[in-house]
Amino acid sequence: MTKRTNADDVLLDCRNIVKSYNGPMVLLGVDFSMKRGEIHALVGENGAGKSTLIKIITGVEPRNSGTIAFDGKEITHDHSKNAAQDLGIAVIYQELSLIHGMTVAQNIFLTKEPKVPGLPLIDIKKMNEKAQALIDKYRFPLKATDYIEKLSIGQRQTVEILKALSGNASLMIMDEPTSSLTATEAALLFEIILKLKADGISVLYISHRMEEVYRLSDRVTVLRDGKKVAVLEKEQIHPAEIIRLMIGRNLSANELGHSMVKKETEPVLEVEGLESEGEFSGITFTLRKGEILGFGGLVGSGRTEVVRAIYGIDRLDGGTIRFLGKPYKPSVKNAIAGGFGFIPEERRLQGIMAPITILGNIGLTNLDTLSRFGFLGGKRELVMAMDGIKLLNIKPAHPDIPVGNLSGGNQQKVVLAKWLIRNLKLLIIDEPTVGIDIGAKDEIYENIERLAREGVSVILVSSDLPELTRLADRIIVLRKGRIVKEFTEGVVTEEMVLRASSGLEEGGAK
Amino acid sequence: MTLTSMRRLILIAVMLVLGAVLTILNPVFLTLGNIMTLFQEASLVGIVAIGFTLVMITAGIDLSIGAVIAVTSMICVNFLSHTPIPAPLFIPVALAFGALVGFVNGTFITRFKLPEFISTLAMKGILAGLALVIAVKDEFGFVQNVYIQDETYLWFGGTVGNVHVVTIAFFLLAFLTQTFMKRTRLGTNIYASGANLTAARLTGINTDKTIVGVYMFSGVCAALASIFISSRMMTAMPELGIGSEMDVIAAVVIGGTPFTGGIGDIWGTVLGAVFLALIKNGILKLNMSPYIQPIVIGGIIIATVIADVWYKDFAEKLVVNAARRKEILEQSRGDVA
Numbered sequence: 141m142t143k144r145t146n147a148d149d150v151l152l153d154c155r156n157i158v159k160s161y162n163g164p165m166v167l168l169g170v171d172f173s174m175k176r177g178e179i180h181a182l183v184g185e186n187g188a189g190k191s192t193l194i195k196i197i198t199g200v201e202p203r204n205s206g207t208i209a210f211d212g213k214e215i216t217h218d219h220s221k222n223a224a225q226d227l228g229i230a231v232i233y234q235e236l237s238l239i240h241g242m243t244v245a246q247n248i249f250l251t252k253e254p255k256v257p258g259l260p261l262i263d264i265k266k267m268n269e270k271a272q273a274l275i276d277k278y279r280f281p282l283k284a285t286d287y288i289e290k291l292s293i294g295q296r297q298t299v300e301i302l303k304a305l306s307g308n309a310s311l312m313i314m315d316e317p318t319s320s321l322t323a324t325e326a327a328l329l330f331e332i333i334l335k336l337k338a339d340g341i342s343v344l345y346i347s348h349r350m351e352e353v354y355r356l357s358d359r360v361t362v363l364r365d366g367k368k369v370a371v372l373e374k375e376q377i378h379p380a381e382i383i384r385l386m387i388g389r390n391l392s393a394n395e396l397g398h399s400m401v402k403k404e405t406e407p408v409l410e411v412e413g414l415e416s417e418g419e420f421s422g423i424t425f426t427l428r429k430g431e432i433l434g435f436g437g438l439v440g441s442g443r444t445e446v447v448r449a450i451y452g453i454d455r456l457d458g459g460t461i462r463f464l465g466k467p468y469k470p471s472v473k474n475a476i477a478g479g480f481g482f483i484p485e486e487r488r489l490q491g492i493m494a495p496i497t498i499l500g501n502i503g504l505t506n507l508d509t510l511s512r513f514g515f516l517g518g519k520r521e522l523v524m525a526m527d528g529i530k531l532l533n534i535k536p537a538h539p540d541i542p543v544g545n546l547s548g549g550n551q552q553k554v555v556l557a558k559w560l561i562r563n564l565k566l567l568i569i570d571e572p573t574v575g576i577d578i579g580a581k582d583e584i585y586e587n588i589e590r591l592a593r594e595g596v597s598v599i600l601v602s603s604d605l606p607e608l609t610r611l612a613d614r615i616i617v618l619r620k621g622r623i624v625k626e627f628t629e630g631v632v633t634e635e636m637v638l639r640a641s642s643g644l645e646e647g648g649a650k
Numbered sequence: 651m652t653l654t655s656m657r658r659l660i661l662i663a664v665m666l667v668l669g670a671v672l673t674i675l676n677p678v679f680l681t682l683g684n685i686m687t688l689f690q691e692a693s694l695v696g697i698v699a700i701g702f703t704l705v706m707i708t709a710g711i712d713l714s715i716g717a718v719i720a721v722t723s724m725i726c727v728n729f730l731s732h733t734p735i736p737a738p739l740f741i742p743v744a745l746a747f748g749a750l751v752g753f754v755n756g757t758f759i760t761r762f763k764l765p766e767f768i769s770t771l772a773m774k775g776i777l778a779g780l781a782l783v784i785a786v787k788d789e790f791g792f793v794q795n796v797y798i799q800d801e802t803y804l805w806f807g808g809t810v811g812n813v814h815v816v817t818i819a820f821f822l823l824a825f826l827t828q829t830f831m832k833r834t835r836l837g838t839n840i841y842a843s844g845a846n847l848t849a850a851r852l853t854g855i856n857t858d859k860t861i862v863g864v865y866m867f868s869g870v871c872a873a874l875a876s877i878f879i880s881s882r883m884m885t886a887m888p889e890l891g892i893g894s895e896m897d898v899i900a901a902v903v904i905g906g907t908p909f910t911g912g913i914g915d916i917w918g919t920v921l922g923a924v925f926l927a928l929i930k931n932g933i934l935k936l937n938m939s940p941y942i943q944p945i946v947i948g949g950i951i952i953a954t955v956i957a958d959v960w961y962k963d964f965a966e967k968l969v970v971n972a973a974r975r976k977e978i979l980e981q982s983r984g985d986v987a
Contacts, residue, residue: 225854237849239842241912250842250853253835261833303853418971 149176150209151311151342152197157206159192166192168366169206174311177340179333181353184363185386185577190346193363194313198224198231211310230304231313238288238296238303245271245284248303274302278335293439294325301332305341312336313344318352319574322439322603323638330356348577350379362386383578400629401613405429407465408566408597411450414459419445420621423459427566427597432588434612435601436637442621443601444485447568450599451475451482464565478566481559485570485601492551494544498534499525501543502558528557533583549580556587567591570601585611605634617641653965654918657906661921665928672928676935686812688931689924693820694879696923698894699901700820700827701871703919704864706902707831708844709911710759710766712865715872715898717777718751719891722876724781727796727886730803731786737802741877748873749866751777756862774892781888798884807881816878821920823871828916840864845912896944900951901926908958926950 152174159167167189174180184190195201197208199215208215210227238247245268246253253262254270271284280298288296297317304312314333318326333343333356347353353360360372362385369385405428414423420442427433435443448454450461452471461468463478475482492501503521525539532553534546543554552572559567569588573581588611592598602608608615609632617625617640625640673680698715705712722744729740751773758769785793798804806815831837842850843857850857872891880886905922907914929950930943 231852233852237846237852239845239849239912241841241845242838246838250838250850251835251855253838255835260835261829262835262838264833 150174151176151211153207153209154193154197155207157193157196157208158204159189159196159201160204166366167196167203170363170366170368172361172368174342174344175358176310177337177342178358179337179343179345179356181345181347181357181360182363183347183353183360183382183386185579188363188386189366190363191315194231194315194344194346198229198313225307225309228308228310229313230307230309230311231315232297232300232304232317233315238299240287240289242288243268243284244275244282244286244288244291244299244302247288247299248274248284248306250303252306271302271306274306278302278305278332292325293320294322294328297321297325297329298332301336309341311342311344313346315346316348317345318347318349323605324438324642326352348581350382353377353382354379364388386578398609398612399631400615400627402629403428403431403613405431408463409450410462412460412462414446414449414461415457416445416449416454417457419449419454420618421458422622424623425616425626427599429597430592430595432592432598432600432611432613434608434615435599435618436605436608436615437618437641439603441618441641443618444570445621446618447482447570447599447601451480451568453482479562479564481562481564481567481569483555483559483567483569483572485574492543492555495542497540497542498529498546498554499539501554502528502539502561504558524561528554528561531560532557532587547577547580549576549584552576552584553580556584560587560591564591564596566597566599568599568601571603572600573602573604573607581607605637608637609634619643653961654906654915657961658918658921661904661906661925665921665925668928668932672932672935679931679935682812684931684935686809686814686817688927689817690814690882691930692920692923692927693814693816694875694882695894695897695901695926696820696920697816697823697875697878698872699898699905699919699923700823700916701868702898703902703905703907703914703916704827704831704840705766705868706844706907706909707840707911707914708861708864709847709909710844710861710864711770711909712752712755712868713767713770713895714751714755714773714777715868716892716894717774717781718748718869718872719876719879719894720781720888721751721777721784722747722873723880723886723890724784724786724888726803726877726880727786727798728784730798730800731796737800744877745870745873748869748871748876750869752864752866752869753862755869756865759865760858760861778888778892781890781892785888793888795885795887798880798886803877804881804884806878807884816882819874819878820923823874824916824920831916836860836863841912896947896951897926900947900954903951904954906958 150173152172154170154172157167157170157172158165170189170193172182172193182190182193192201196203210229215227239250242250248271249267254266255261256263268284275282275284278298280295280302282291282295282298288299291299301312317329321329330352333345336343345353345356354377357377358374360370360377360382362369362372362382364386372382407426408429408431409427411426412424415421423446425433435447437443445454449456450470452473452475456470461470468474468478493504496504499521502525522539528534529537529539534550534553534557536546543551546554556572567588572584572588576584585607588598588600592613600608600611602611615627615632615637616623617627617637619641624643627636669679678684698719702712702715725744725747726740729735729743730737733740755766755770755773758764759766782793786796788794808815810818831840839850839855839857839860840863842853842855843860847857850860876891879890883890901922902914902919903909903922904925905914905918905920907918926947929946933943933946934940
């Protein structure tokens, strides 16, 4: 394959793509084109049609009308996934698609393993060598013989990229690639993307995180309600402008640093010297009424473990907790009785029951208030579910829809609704907006802020720094299971939190 | 050492201890004849278990294997009693029947999206009935147990030197299947389909074909075992093999292939089959009632699964702790620098 170097060369050209799923129109005549070796961001709110467009480009879904040309050749209507791969279009999936129980090399060469000449056997030695050569070319910190399950999320993603490269991809589609990465891993990914670009590979980048889009892209295409709203060239790319185009209105919040607010209300939760062997130690803080306390730190710093232990899911090895001035023994039962709410990190795994309806999901957490003599009263459950739907503006506003059918943002609203219709005193919320579009994010933020105004104390765990600085009245930063920094007053910027999280602050002080 | 090989060593150690205890209690245990019988017993279950291991690696289950054994034996005795066709010609037909059953199972599972459990359970019912329908009958319509006299057919139940033909076949099949699973693309595709079906599909693996193929292999293995079992017993009845699913599942589970798919290997299953035969043989050698065998085997299945869950937790903790220690070490090195 000869690589043409003309930068203006068009690699992918989609024209007038129309798509409807049994009635509702998802794409209404979208034009989209990509140049060879460019990084092109595709942005839009959930439901704008990004994923559908990707599926049509890769051939997972057929289009109703319109043409797609790749590398100058027309792509026919119903090409299979394999055909897209053969053409050189690779997708790095949001839900990572690697096989556990296999090595890095096995994953990279899955279905295209090198064979022993003349035999139907895989040449394992050659496969490992080829994989290692590819890894070394991009200077990834990986071994070809490592097993996937031992790698971090960031490393797994690099394996996905290598897998695409081994198939000679000339277009790589990355769907929300940084949504589960730590800040350091994301930075590494950006380097990789730039290397890919230098090798003449085009990257189609989908992200909800404006700063990434801003930093990386050569061009940005904005979709809204199934239509292309704008294509911005490098010099036209500004986060505020992109957001305005995406949602068609200006956002309420300011995007810069945020002031911490000192609350003088009575203490709700007093935690002292909390310890769990191998996880965290010496965790001491006081949470006041109506205060939003942010927990910052990198993934794996112990944030999640601390809040899980306070809620009574994981075991504690030491320390004391006082709740409303009285000694408190953590257990899930005590937590619910005391008015704690807990919204866990992985929505799909821990927060919702996908096949059950909105009504059922909201009702389940509130069985105690709903049941009379152990039976469920249908009407009260329905009233409660409708309250939750109205309160959080859940769409579609119908209690009988399985939660699994809702968008990510609306799923998260259901999780919130489960707790918000109770009389909460304390809400623990872990990564509330991972993979959620900006509009829904804003609504979730407003709800958290409203709760705090109403006197609920909130512990917010988040890797999303703008989110943390925007919402929190006070931020505690954890690193390796210890509190390394507390921001109580003045303006705090994302950079300050990041420096503390990655240990730069500490090192500088010594 | 990997966790799998450690698990395997534990299993071998337990077998050696059991063997030693049995020898002390009844010296007949450690005689060449008894050991060969033990391996013969292990091989009859093991051949089916090899096919079943592949099914488990795809995160499936095949409950029809016992009934495949029954129908296959009925097909063979029909050929033997009603036709002059020699064994080398009808045995391929019998094996093809196993493949056909697997094809139907696999098609129900992949094309019609039937749960594996339902599809193969229904198939078990159908085949168990079919075995009775096609069984050789006497003039009053009662099922007749046919006495097999065909020498070529009986060769499968015999020995080469001191070793049973079935034992040789079992180890040969195990070796070939293990090589197939670990060294060929198709084998890799089977692991991938079981570990993460969506990921496998996205990579371009035809998971439907892969799964159908695995059920076909499972059917062929059961049909093959049927020939060895009936030739060893020199007779066949329509109930032959029905209920043997439990022994097969026990062998695979003891061998370390989990129900969750994506993991497992044939040598583990071989060990599992030998372990199971050892337990059964021990029960007989200790003059205990053979009726307690299913109770003991059921108990062993549960105990193994519990032990595996515990072992996995324990092993994961070891791995995590080691990683943490390494991280701390590297960090402190970094701090010094």
